[in-house]
Amino acid sequence: MNRYARVTLDTCVYSVPWQYAYKQATVKAYVNRVEAWVDHQRVAEHVHCYERNQSILALDHYLEVFLTKPGALQFAIPFKRAILPEAYHTLHQALRWGDPRGGDKEFIRVLMLLRKYSQADVLWAVEEALRRGVHYADAVRSLLVMRHSTHETPQSLNPKKFAHVPAVVVPPARTDHFSRLLPKGGVIH
Numbered sequence: 001m002n003r004y005a006r007v008t009l010d011t012c013v014y015s016v017p018w019q020y021a022y023k024q025a026t027v028k029a030y031v032n033r034v035e036a037w038v039d040h041q042r043v044a045e046h047v048h049c050y051e052r053n054q055s056i057l058a059l060d061h062y063l064e065v066f067l068t069k070p071g072a073l074q075f076a077i078p079f080k081r082a083i084l085p086e087a088y089h090t091l092h093q094a095l096r097w098g099d100p101r102g103g104d105k106e107f108i109r110v111l112m113l114l115r116k117y118s119q120a121d122v123l124w125a126v127e128e129a130l131r132r133g134v135h136y137a138d139a140v141r142s143l144l145v146m147r148h149s150t151h152e153t154p155q156s157l158n159p160k161k162f163a164h165v166p167a168v169v170v171p172p173a174r175t176d177h178f179s180r181l182l183p184k185g186g187v188i189h
Contacts, residue, residue, distance in 0.1 A: 070104035109137035
């Protein structure tokens with residue numbers, strides 16, 4: 001495997017998870033799929049490509065790398081070629097608009113939810129987060145946790161993420177006008 005976490009079969013390259021870069025791999029080719037194996041464990045599977053000089057890259061294989069370099073996400077070939085539902089792109093833009101420096105990282109965290117939850121569930125949570133106007137990976141994750149009603153508790157939201165949101169000041173409640181409801185000399189029980 002090379003430094004880009006890719007294996008080569010004929011003239012095509014196939015991605016493997018980034019943590020296997022530089023490791024010795026065995027590539028098994030079948031009629032309809034290509035598998036990469038490291039230490040007797042299958043680490044990647046792709047549709048077998050019969051065209052020449054193609055790169056078959058899975059976005060999921062590079063998410064940890066993008067977490068360390070989130071600014072590279074929008075220029076990366078695996079991201080450009082990924083076929084994502086429109087709601088994902090809408091959320092990504094909202095995240096970048098809300099936090100230009102951290103929006104890509106938040107979006108990567110949303111994509112990582114696909115490792116634990118189904119595509120349909122994550123899409124539902126993304127659409128629901130957009131509908132509610134909560135553009136954060138933690139919000140999407142919390143919606144998924146609530147939907148599945150597991151015993152897992154949602155992560156508490158980090159207040160530092162909301163530092164750019166103006167604080168809402170709520171004046172203390174006035175209770176003096178409730179006494180007008182009592183008859184003169186009335187007692188509260």
